[in-house]
Amino acid sequence: MQFGIFTVGDVTPDPTNGRVPSERERIKAMVTIALKAEEVGLDVFATGEHHNPPFVPSSPTTMLGYIAARTSRLILSTATTLITTNDPVKIAEDYAMLQHLADGRVDLMLGRGNTGPVYPWFGQDIRNAIPLTFHNYDLLRRLWREDVVDWQGRFRTPLQSFTSTPRPLDGVPPFVWHGAIRSPEVAELAAYYGDGFFANHIFWPKEHTQRMVELYRTRFAHYGHGSPEQAIVGLGGQVFMRKNSQDAVREFRPYFDNAPVYGHGPSLEEFTARTPLTVGSPQQVIDRTLTFREYVGDYQRQLFLVDHAGLPLKTVLEQLDILGEEVVPVLRREFDALRPAHVPDAPTHASLKAARDAAAAGGSDPDARPAGGATAGVGNR
Amino acid sequence: MSRRRLAVVSAGLRVPSSTRLLADRIAEATSDELSRRGFEVDLGVVEVREHAHDVVNHLATGFPSESLQAALDLVAGADGLVAVTPIFNASYSGLFKSFFDVLGERTLVDRPVLIAATGGTVRHSLALEHALRPMFSYLRAAVVPTAVFAAPEDWGGGDAQGSLRRRIERAAGELAAEVARREPARPADPYALTATFEQLLSGEGTDQG
Numbered sequence: 001m002q003f004g005i006f007t008v009g010d011v012t013p014d015p016t017n018g019r020v021p022s023e024r025e026r027i028k029a030m031v032t033i034a035l036k037a038e039e040v041g042l043d044v045f046a047t048g049e050h051h052n053p054p055f056v057p058s059s060p061t062t063m064l065g066y067i068a069a070r071t072s073r074l075i076l077s078t079a080t081t082l083i084t085t086n087d088p089v090k091i092a093e094d095y096a097m098l099q100h101l102a103d104g105r106v107d108l109m110l111g112r113g114n115t116g117p118v119y120p121w122f123g124q125d126i127r128n129a130i131p132l133t134f135h136n137y138d139l140l141r142r143l144w145r146e147d148v149v150d151w152q153g154r155f156r157t158p159l160q161s162f163t164s165t166p167r168p169l170d171g172v173p174p175f176v177w178h179g180a181i182r183s184p185e186v187a188e189l190a191a192y193y194g195d196g197f198f199a200n201h202i203f204w205p206k207e208h209t210q211r212m213v214e215l216y217r218t219r220f221a222h223y224g225h226g227s228p229e230q231a232i233v234g235l236g237g238q239v240f241m242r243k244n245s246q247d248a249v250r251e252f253r254p255y256f257d258n259a260p261v262y263g264h265g266p267s268l269e270e271f272t273a274r275t276p277l278t279v280g281s282p283q284q285v286i287d288r289t290l291t292f293r294e295y296v297g298d299y300q301r302q303l304f305l306v307d308h309a310g311l312p313l314k315t316v317l318e319q320l321d322i323l324g325e326e327v328v329p330v331l332r333r334e335f336d337a338l339r340p341a342h343v344p345d346a347p348t349h350a351s352l353k354a355a356r357d358a359a360a361a362g363g364s365d366p367d368a369r370p371a372g373g374a375t376a377g378v379g380n381r
Numbered sequence: 382m383s384r385r386r387l388a389v390v391s392a393g394l395r396v397p398s399s400t401r402l403l404a405d406r407i408a409e410a411t412s413d414e415l416s417r418r419g420f421e422v423d424l425g426v427v428e429v430r431e432h433a434h435d436v437v438n439h440l441a442t443g444f445p446s447e448s449l450q451a452a453l454d455l456v457a458g459a460d461g462l463v464a465v466t467p468i469f470n471a472s473y474s475g476l477f478k479s480f481f482d483v484l485g486e487r488t489l490v491d492r493p494v495l496i497a498a499t500g501g502t503v504r505h506s507l508a509l510e511h512a513l514r515p516m517f518s519y520l521r522a523a524v525v526p527t528a529v530f531a532a533p534e535d536w537g538g539g540d541a542q543g544s545l546r547r548r549i550e551r552a553a554g555e556l557a558a559e560v561a562r563r564e565p566a567r568p569a570d571p572y573a574l575t576a577t578f579e580q581l582l583s584g585e586g587t588d589q590g
Contacts, residue, residue: 131584138582154584184572185581192578204444211572219574265441274446 001335002346003328004044005037005320006079006236006303008260009057012310015258019312026056027063029313033306034067036317038074040324046077046109046303051118054260061094068102075348076102079198079236079303080111080179083140084132085122087156091136092143092164099169104349109198109234110137111179111186124155130185131155137176137189144173172356175347177234177301182208184215191219191231196346198234199296202305203261205274209235210295217297229343234301235292238277241322245280251315252279259309282326289331298339300346302331384421385560387411388459392429392466392477399499401428403531403549404465407497410553411463411560418561425455429480436476439483453484457568461493461560462522464513468500472512481516487569489522493559495552496528503532525555 007030013020021029034045045067047057057063064076076098081091091108099106112129119126135153142149143164152158168174177196180186181203190197197216199209217228225231240255242248249268256268256279271277278288293299304323307316345351389408393400404426412422429436435449445453456462466477496513500506509528517524529552535545576585 128584130581134582135584184574185576188574188578188581203442208444215572215574262442266438266446270438270446271442274444 001299001332001339002043002075002301003323003331004042004046004075004077004301004303005033005306005323006046006048006077007033007057007305007307008048009050009055010260010308011054011056012258012260012308014310014312015254023056029307029316030057030063031067031070032313033316033320034074035070036320038071040320040328042074042320042324042328044075044077044301044303046079048079049082049113050115051121052115061098064106065098065101068098068105071105073105075105075107077106077177078108080109080113082113082118083110083136084112084129085118085124086136088136088140089143089156089159089162089164092140093166095174096144096164096166096168099174099349100166104169104172104353106349107175107177107347109177109179109196112183114181128155130183133186134189141173141193144168169349170353172349172353174349175352177232180212182212184212187212187216188219191216191225192223194220194223194225196232196234196300198301198303199236201236201276201292202238203275206276206292206295213296213299227342229297229340232301232344232346233296233299234303234346235296235299236276236303236305237289237292238275238305239285239319239323239327240279240306241282241285241319241327243281245284248279248281255309255311263309282322285327286330286334289327290334293335293338298335298343300344383419383565384423385415385460385565386423386425386458387415387461387463387560388456389424389426389463390429390456390465390477390480391426392474392480393499394430394467394474394476399531399536400465400467402536403497403499403529404463407463407465407495407529407549407553410549411461411495411556414553414557415560418557420561425459427452427455427480429476432480433476436479436483440479445483449483453488454568456484457488458566459492460563460566461495461556462489463495463497463556464517465497465499466513468498468505468508471505471508473498473508473516478516481520485569485571486520489517489520491563492522492566493556493563494522494524495556496524497530497552498528499531501533503530503534506530506532523559525552525559527552527555 011026037045047060049060051058060078095108116126132155135155139151147163149159149162177198178186178190179198181200187197199212201209213233217231220231221228240248240252253268257263278285306319389404391401391404408424415422432449432452435446439445466473494517496509498509509530514524529548531545
């Protein structure tokens with residue numbers, strides 16, 4: 001099982017002293033946090049993508065490329081890459097480029113983001129969010145899997161004899177997760193292609209996440225990629241820890257009360273009861289996180305949000321120390337002991353390459369899509 | 382015997398509340414009329430005030446508390462709805478509006494709804510027609526023609542009392558008739574896929590905007 005962190009990249013005033021980091025400070029802090037993640041033994045660092053203040057990460061592959069050069073083991077990912085407003089051609093190129101630079105330590109999570117105004121900034125219409133998701137992803141897959149693409153669609157100029165460059169590392173496209181909070185259509189998209197499904201989890205009650213993951217697993221099996229419990233699931237989580245739980249609550253409360261998204265709404269106690277947010281001792285975080293599998297099944301990736309709402313860098317690095325030293329080793333052991341042998345790990349570049357090579361030797365296509373589901377242009381890779 | 386579920390949403394703020402008083406009388410009259418038509422009636426009441434903080438939190442976070450979820454489910458599962466608000470500043474109260482703002486947008490499509498209101502003067506009565514009726518029309522509810530307004534003089538007895546009772550009975554009769562001629566409500570499953578993969582890919586299966 002993979003453990004990691006995901007960051008929104010918000011520049012938020014520290015509510016305890018009003019201090020606002022500069023953009024440069026925040027960007028450098030994100031890098032420091034990523035390096036720390038590798039140092040303490042986490043597996044994944046994922047950055048958000050935003051195109052408006054108060055957020056800094058508008059250019060994820062620039063940041064991830066820089067982090068790639070300074071790490072050796074960490075998987076670099078996104079949370080999320082905007083499949084709706086980015087040109088799929090640019091996504092195909094940027095992430096293939098990053099694959100080469102990072103020696104394959106790359107996957108990405110596609111999503112729609114939560115910023116309505118972003119659509120017109122990139123010439124799109126929010127009412128097309130779902131068709132854009134399906135359309136653009138269809139093209140993205142072809143650009144990675146076909147050397148020469150002829151393509152015509154609703155949302156972008158046609159392509160004729162186009163080759164996206166560089167080609168994916170070893171001819172193996174990055175693994176794709178589809179992230180969603182509330183759109184069942186996204187679970188369907190992930191299931192159809194046998195891709196991963198990442199439930200944001202942190203902003204909504206667990207009953208909701210349970211239903212979304214259940215839908216994804218059912219459809220994953222429907223499309224013939226394996227049994228429901230073999231589907232590839234990731235979850236978000238949100239934690240703040242101190243040795244004594246009261247200290248954690250006291251220290252985190254002002255950040256919670258003023259946080260973007262849910263601040264000035266429910267109390268910390270109400271939000272903790274209703275969502276995965278856990279503020280307390282490392283043991284409380286371990287116990288709570290272990291309950292996730294009780295309602296989504298055995299899953300492959302757990303990402304924690306630890307660096308938002310104006311928390312100072314020093315505090316975030318302390319959180320990562322606690323995660324790496326006290327929490328994740330226990331979670332790894334416990335989850336691994338509970339997981340049945342037929343439930344796979346999250347795909348990596350190495351495992352996808354090995355599967356591809358094995359299939360080539362055996363004559364079957366590991367990346368096969370369901371029969372009868374192909375649409376114009378999808379089938380010819 | 383066939384069963385029907387009747388939900389009452391009452392947005393009064395005081396106890397006792399004339400808004401709740403009016404809601405109860407309408408609910409009773411509607412239940413009686415449905416009973417006469419041979420239905421058993423399950424009645425559920427939402428006092429919006431009890432969910433006041435949760436409604437605001439839902440607006441802030443995007444999801445309901447468990448008790449607010451139960452209230453929203455009660456409305457979503459009802460075959461008929463009685464919606465009663467005090468009139469503030471010539472319109473529904475903000476809390477009444479916010480409750481319906483966090484109810485799923487398609488929840489009330491083709492659902493029979495009786496609108497009613499209370500106010501400090503009878504001169505507020507048309508707020509039902511220029512504020513409540515358009516909102517429920519937007520939600521594509523089947524709003525019955527008679528809206529019931531109760532002013533202070535309606536509670537004072539004499540002719541006015543008789544007039545309020547007649548209006549309640551007429552409106553309740555209309556609501557009962559709309560409930561009676563429909564199949565029992567089946568709330569939509571928010572997790573159900575409504576389009577095939579091919580429709581989603583072609584953009585045909587999505588009903589955006």
